[in-house]
Amino acid sequence: MTDSDKNTRHQARMARKKAMIDASIARADQEKGLLLVLTGNGKGKSSSAFGMVGRSLGHGMTVGVCQFLKSRTDTGEEAFFGKQAGCDWHVLGDGFTWETQNREQDIATSQRGWAVAQRMLADPRYDLVVLDELTYLLNYGYLDADQVLDDISARPPMQHVVVTGRAASETLRDFADTVSEIADVKHAYRDGIKAQQGIDL
Amino acid sequence: MTDSDKNTRHQARMARKKAMIDASIARADQEKGLLLVLTGNGKGKSSSAFGMVGRSLGHGMTVGVCQFLKSRTDTGEEAFFGKQAGCDWHVLGDGFTWETQNREQDIATSQRGWAVAQRMLADPRYDLVVLDELTYLLNYGYLDADQVLDDISARPPMQHVVVTGRAASETLRDFADTVSEIADVKHAYRDGIKAQQGIDL
Numbered sequence: 001m002t003d004s005d006k007n008t009r010h011q012a013r014m015a016r017k018k019a020m021i022d023a024s025i026a027r028a029d030q031e032k033g034l035l036l037v038l039t040g041n042g043k044g045k046s047s048s049a050f051g052m053v054g055r056s057l058g059h060g061m062t063v064g065v066c067q068f069l070k071s072r073t074d075t076g077e078e079a080f081f082g083k084q085a086g087c088d089w090h091v092l093g094d095g096f097t098w099e100t101q102n103r104e105q106d107i108a109t110s111q112r113g114w115a116v117a118q119r120m121l122a123d124p125r126y127d128l129v130v131l132d133e134l135t136y137l138l139n140y141g142y143l144d145a146d147q148v149l150d151d152i153s154a155r156p157p158m159q160h161v162v163v164t165g166r167a168a169s170e171t172l173r174d175f176a177d178t179v180s181e182i183a184d185v186k187h188a189y190r191d192g193i194k195a196q197q198g199i200d201l
Numbered sequence: 202m203t204d205s206d207k208n209t210r211h212q213a214r215m216a217r218k219k220a221m222i223d224a225s226i227a228r229a230d231q232e233k234g235l236l237l238v239l240t241g242n243g244k245g246k247s248s249s250a251f252g253m254v255g256r257s258l259g260h261g262m263t264v265g266v267c268q269f270l271k272s273r274t275d276t277g278e279e280a281f282f283g284k285q286a287g288c289d290w291h292v293l294g295d296g297f298t299w300e301t302q303n304r305e306q307d308i309a310t311s312q313r314g315w316a317v318a319q320r321m322l323a324d325p326r327y328d329l330v331v332l333d334e335l336t337y338l339l340n341y342g343y344l345d346a347d348q349v350l351d352d353i354s355a356r357p358p359m360q361h362v363v364v365t366g367r368a369a370s371e372t373l374r375d376f377a378d379t380v381s382e383i384a385d386v387k388h389a390y391r392d393g394i395k396a397q398q399g400i401d402l
Contacts, residue, residue, distance in 0.1 A: 010304040018299040028395045036244070036389075036400065042381035044239055044249035047256070051248030051278070054255050056399030058281030077252070080259030098219040103211040128399055160400055177389035180243035188378035194229045198257030198329055199237065199361055 033159040034177040035152060039135065039168035042182035043200075049130045049162045050077050056160075057086055061127035064088045064120035068113050069133040071095040075201045088126075090116050093133075097140060110142035117151070124156035135165030135172070149175055234360040235378040236353060240336065240369035243383035244401070250331045250363045251278050257361075258287055262328035265289045265321035269314050270334040272296040276402045289327075291317050294334075298341060311343035318352070325357035336366030336373070350376060 001009075036052075038045040049065075056063050063086060067078075071093045082089035092113030094100050100109075114137075120129045137143045149171065152161055163172065173179050188196075195201055202210075237253075239246040254264050264287060268279075272294045283290035293314030295301050301310075315338075321330045338344045350372065353362055364373065374380050389397075396402055 007304045011302045014299040014302040018302065021299060025395070028390050028393050030393050030395065031397065032394060034389050034394065034397060034400060038245055040384075042383075043237070043379055044245060044381045044383065047252030048245035048249035050252030050255050051250065052252075052400055054251050054281045055248070055277030055402065058277030058279070059398045061277075061399050076256030076259030076262075078259070080255045098215040098222060101212045101215040101219065103208045160397065173386065176387065177392065177394065178244055179386035180245045181384040181386050182243075182245065183241075183382040183384065185374065185380035185382050186377065188235050189229050191378065192229050192231050193233060193235065193378065194226070194231065196232065196235060196361065197260045198262050199235060199253055201256065 031158070033155065033157055033161070035175060036160070036162045036178045036180075037168050037172055037176040038162065038164045038180050038182065039166060039173075040180075040182035040184070041166055042184035043187060044182050045164040046077075046132050048180075049132055049164050050081065052128065052162060053081055053087065053130060056128045057084055060086070062086045062088075062125055063128045063130070064126045065090065065130040065132065066113060066117045066120070066134075067091045067093060067132045068110065068137055069093040069095075071099075072201075076198055088120070092116060097136070106140070107142050110137045113137075114143055114148070121151050121155040121159070121161070124159065126159055128160045128162070129155075131161065131163045133165045134163050135168050138169060138172070139167055145169070145171065232359070234356065234358055234362070236376060237361070237363045237379045237381075238369050238373055238377040239363065239365045239381050239383065240367060240374075241381075241383035241385070242367055243385035244388060245383050246365040247278075247333050249381075250333055250365050251282065253329065253363055254282055254288065254331060257329045258285055261287070263287045263289075263326055264329045264331070265327045266291065266331040266333065267314060267318045267321070267335075268292045268294060268333045269311065269338055270294040270296075272300075273402075277399055278402075289321070293317060298337070307341070308343050311338045314338075315344055315349070322352050322356045322360070322362070325360065327360055329361045329363070330356075332362065332364045334366045335364050336369050339370060339373070340368055346370065346372065
């Protein structure tokens, strides 16, 4: 096949593709506040939520972020996004559950954290609410899953919510508009590389 | 089981978990510039790269971003990150290939774009380089894959590179330190919801 043939075929193929894509864009014409769930064992769940924080701030939207497990406040994400106008950032954890080793303390911490999330989910001034690592609190039973889903579903209709964390439950997935499952195909950590600034924290 | 039993068992289980995790952290003690590949059909590949941009800026790192397919400059990510000190943002596309329908034009655009990436990959002042939607240019054959991999592997040793896009090749995966495959379990788009500001653009 000559280069000219290749170019002609390419043009025809792309014209067909454009027609399909345009029709599909025309069909997707509704707007609403979305519930997105980013789960799975791979790298990129929280990072992806933080990318959406940046996108939202770029459109002048107001964003609330609850980091439920994290207790450290030396992360790049907090240093950067926490100081941005329009971004309300809360580090709500006491460290991971295996650090505290104290179930009652973890439950109390989780419930205090959820009260912060509830305030955001009840407030239409927040266009996006990120509930980072929420799944762990649900899976350990530190929060009541029914209460959490009730609060999420009663939020203002145009408010987006992003939930991250491994092993999102079937109920949470059913409830969500968009679910991405991030598989850990390969991770530098297993080759002895420690968590890297800018990439992992 | 009483609450007190539950708490005691929890403490023992978490103490074992902490010992395992601490040992695994102690084993991962190396630092190097990573190549991360975010692929798959699900939502969250570019968002995740942009989250790492935010994290890196929070640590005072210098970041370069090449958006290879995108031609629109009204996205939230560009509005937000493009104006940040330490972030060098380039929108290098002519639109998606089905918009131009012109293979020769797409090849020329891709090669001009790659020259921008090459400059970043050769410059140790960049701590992180994001090559957003690069896989499409490789999969369509618009760029020479060997050249691209040579340029990535010749970069400064502490520079991180994040590549996004569907259908990353086996070669690219082999080459990477971390690979996440993002599965599209569910997407609001298929329910007629259009791309939402802050979430998708």
